Structures are given as structure tokens and as C-alpha cells.
Amino acid sequence: MSFDEGAVRVVRADKGSVLVAPDDGLEPLRAVLDRDGLAALDDGRAVPTVGDWVLVDDADGEPHVRQVLPRSSALVRDSAGATSREQVLAANVDVVLVVEHLDPDSDLGRVERLLTLAWRSGARPVVVLTKADLVPDPASMAQDVGAAAIAVEVHAVSAATGAGLEPLRALLTPGATLVVVGPSGAGKSTLVNALAGRDVMSTGERREQDGRGRHTTTHRELVPLPGGAVLIDTPGIRGIGVVADEDALATTFADVAELVALCRFADCHHEGEPGCAVADALATGELSRRRYDSWRKLAREAAYQARRADSRLAAQERNRWKKITQEYQRGMRGPGRPRG
Ligand SMILES: Nc1nc2c(ncn2[C@@H]2O[C@H](COP(=O)(O)OP(=O)(O)OP(=O)(O)O)[C@@H](O)[C@H]2O)c(=O)[nH]1
Ligand SMILES: [Zn+2]
Numbered sequence: 064m065s066f067d068e069g070a071v072r073v074v075r076a077d078k079g080s081v082l083v084a085p086d087d088g089l090e091p092l093r094a095v096l097d098r099d100g101l102a103a104l105d106d107g108r109a110v111p112t113v114g115d116w117v118l119v120d121d122a123d124g125e126p127h128v129r130q131v132l133p134r135s136s137a138l139v140r141d142s143a144g145a146t147s148r149e150q151v152l153a154a155n156v157d158v159v160l161v162v163e164h165l166d167p168d169s170d171l172g173r174v175e176r177l178l179t180l181a182w183r184s185g186a187r188p189v190v191v192l193t194k195a196d197l198v199p200d201p202a203s204m205a206q207d208v209g210a211a212a213i214a215v216e217v218h219a220v221s222a223a224t225g226a227g228l229e230p231l232r233a234l235l236t237p238g239a240t241l242v243v244v245g246p247s248g249a250g251k252s253t254l255v256n257a258l259a260g261r262d263v264m265s266t267g268e269r270r271e272q273d274g275r276g277r278h279t280t281t282h283r284e285l286v287p288l289p290g291g292a293v294l295i296d297t298p299g300i301r302g303i304g305v306v307a308d309e310d311a312l313a314t315t316f317a318d319v320a321e322l323v324a325l326c327r328f329a330d331c332h333h334e335g336e337p338g339c340a341v342a343d344a345l346a347t348g349e350l351s352r353r354r355y356d357s358w359r360k361l362a363r364e365a366a367y368q369a370r371r372a373d374s375r376l377a378a379q380e381r382n383r384w385k386k387i388t389q390e391y392q393r394g395m396r397g398p399g400r401p402r403g
Pocket of ligand 2: 327
């Protein structure tokens with residue numbers, strides 16, 4: 064990864080300030096944000112997040128974040144609430160490890176969902192199937208998951224025996240940034256600790272004790288791994304909710320997208336229309352009902368998110384006009400009015 068001269072990396076983001084890691088390997092340094100809690104990014108302003116590269120200066124006596132460098136990737140969550148917007152959980156991530164257990168059986172829908180999240184971020188997903196030591200034939204199970212993970216590496220591993228870890232070690236290249244996502248109990252911490260050769264990822268219990276507000280100031284959410292790679296580990300990322308997005312969905316479900324393109328009608332709903340390639344593929348078994356349902360579900364979410372984003376824009380627009388109208392009406396009331 065390359066970055067501008069003088070940029071430092073955010074190892075932890077708080078309200079109003081961030082911790083940054085100076086190059087010299089000294090303790091992280093706290094740098095404050097502007098009063099609105101934002102910093103310049105591209106044409107606008109943004110909340111700096113873990114993994115961001117930022118420019119800091121201390122012209123006014125204390126370290127101050129002046130600029131967030133453009134992000135090569137961003138893991139986002141669309142947070143709840145009408146006034147909410149996309150929340151960036153981590154930036155400049157190279158690899159998203161999608162962790163899922165082999166025992167109990169892997170949940171393919173969950174893998175597809177997390178792959179969509181990863182594709183949307185711009186980072187490369189890699190699927191890791193844990194607990195290979197607990198099942199008789201991990202290789203064939205990995206193959207089944209592979210069928211749902213188009214163009215993605217799938218590795219069956221056991222942290223217990225160390226089997227299958229080598230190809231993952233190969234991902235720990237200098238400067239690489241990884242995040243790990245997956246359900247609770249999938250073996251994320253165990254996996255990362257096995258790769259790191261020490262306890263770098265805290266367990267569920269410890270995490271709850273020192274939940275968000277009570278971390279000590281030196282707590283790093285950006286953890287060094289062997290080989291010069293780093294892991295971003297924040298509570299928000301592990302159990303990330305969702306996230307579909309039309310483009311990402313078309314990547315995760317490239318097979319379905321290809322079928323959709325073959326439907327006779329461009330606006331086919333795949334609900335019995337003539338010439339529906341999706342229905343044909345379901346009939347022949349080329350497309351499984353399971354995968355179809357999983358795609359439908361995520362597609363509905365993506366459409367919902369898109370509408371929500373649209374209605375937020377519409378609301379902003381309405382507010383803008385309301386303000387303009389009020390100004391205008393105040394103006395009509397003549398001089399002497401207080402200027403808003
Ligand atoms: N047999 C076996 N057990 C494993 C393996 N990996 C993890 N486990 C066990 O699975 C349980 C859950 O592992 P964790 O690493 O805590 O799971 P996690 O995904 O970090 O869970 P959260 O912290 O809740 O998100 C632990 O009891 C581990 O010992 C494995 O490869 N083989
Ligand atoms: Zn169709």
C-alpha cells in the first residue's frame with residue numbers, strides 16, 4: 064500500500080479525536096478533529112475511521128487531523144434511523160476473511176451475505192471454513208461452499224491441528240490490512256490468534272467487559288500481525304449486519320446476474336413471465352432453489368437500502384426548500400426582522 068508523505072494511520076477512532084500510529088513505532092498519539100467531528104475527504108468531509116490514512120499537524124499546539132486520504136476500500140454499515148447514514152467501520156482494507164464453521168454445517172446464505180459486504184467494500188474476500196478437525200470430509204464440504212463463492216478462494220482450516228493455515232499465512236504480506244467477519248463462535252479469534260502465534264484478538268467475554276466506552280486510551284483496534292500485515296479488529300466489524308448493494312450483489316451472484324440478463328423482458332420479475340431464464344435455470348436445476356432464495360432476499364434488502372438512501376436525499380432536499388421558503392416568508396414580512 065502506498066500513501067502520501069507524512070500520512071499516519073488511524074488505529075482507533077473516538078468521538079472528536081483519533082489515535083494515530085506514528086511511523087517510528089512509538090506509542091499512538093491522539094489527534095483531534097475539527098469541531099464538527101469531521102475532517103476533509105475528497106470533495107467533502109467525513110468521520111475518520113480505523114484504517115484511515117490521515118494528515119496531521121500541530122500548528123495550533125496540539126495534533127490536529129487536517130485531511131483524510133482517499134480510501135482504497137471501506138467497510139460500511141447502513142446504520143438505523145431516519146437521519147442516519149452509512150457508517151464506515153474500517154477503511155483501506157485489503158482482505159476480508161469471511162469465517163464460517165464446518166461444524167455445525169456452514170450456512171451458505173450467511174457466507175453469501177458476508178461476501179456481498181466484502182465485495183461492496185472494495186476489498187478481496189477469502190472464505191475460511193473453521194473446525195475442519197470436527198468433520199469427516201472437510202474438502203468436499205469446502206467444495207460445496209466454493210460453489211456459492213464464485214471467484215473466491217475457500218480454505219478449510221483447523222486451528223486445533225494447524226491444518227490448512229499455510230495458505231492463509233501467505234495473505235500476511237507487508238502492509239496488508241485484513242479484517243475478519245463471521246458469526247459468533249465461528250472461531251474468528253482462535254483463527255487469528257493461531258495465525259499470529261499469540262493472543263491478538265480478544266475473546267467474546269473480554270470484549271464485552273471493555274465495551275466501546277470503556278476502552279483504555281492505548282487500546283488498539285489495529286493490531287500488528289506477523290509478516291508486516293495488520294488486522295483491524297473492532298466490535299462493530301465482527302458481527303456486521305448488512306449491507307447489500309446492487310453492484311456487490313451482482314458480483315456475489317454473478318451466475319444469477321448472467322441469467323437475469325438473458326430474460327426476455329428487461330424488467331422481468333422472474334415470477335412466471337415468458338422467456339424467464341431464471342425460471343428455466345431453476346427448472347433444470349442449474350440454479351438451486353436455495354441460492355435463488357438467498358439472492359432474492361439480499362436483492363430485496365439492496366432495493367430497500369437504495370430506496371432509503373433516496374428518501375433521505377429527498378428529505379434533505381425538502382428541508383433545504385423549507386429553509387428557503389421560510390427565509391423568503393421572513394423577507395416578505397419586511398425590515399426589522401431578526402436575520403436567521
Ligand atoms: N475443534 C475446533 N474448535 C475450534 C476451532 N476454532 C475455534 N474452535 C472453538 O470454537 C469456539 C469459538 O471460537 P472463538 O474463536 O471464540 O470464536 P469467535 O468467532 O471469535 O467468537 P466471538 O468472539 O463470539 O465472535 C471456541 O471454543 C474455540 O476453541 C477449530 O479449528 N477446531
Ligand atoms: Zn426472469
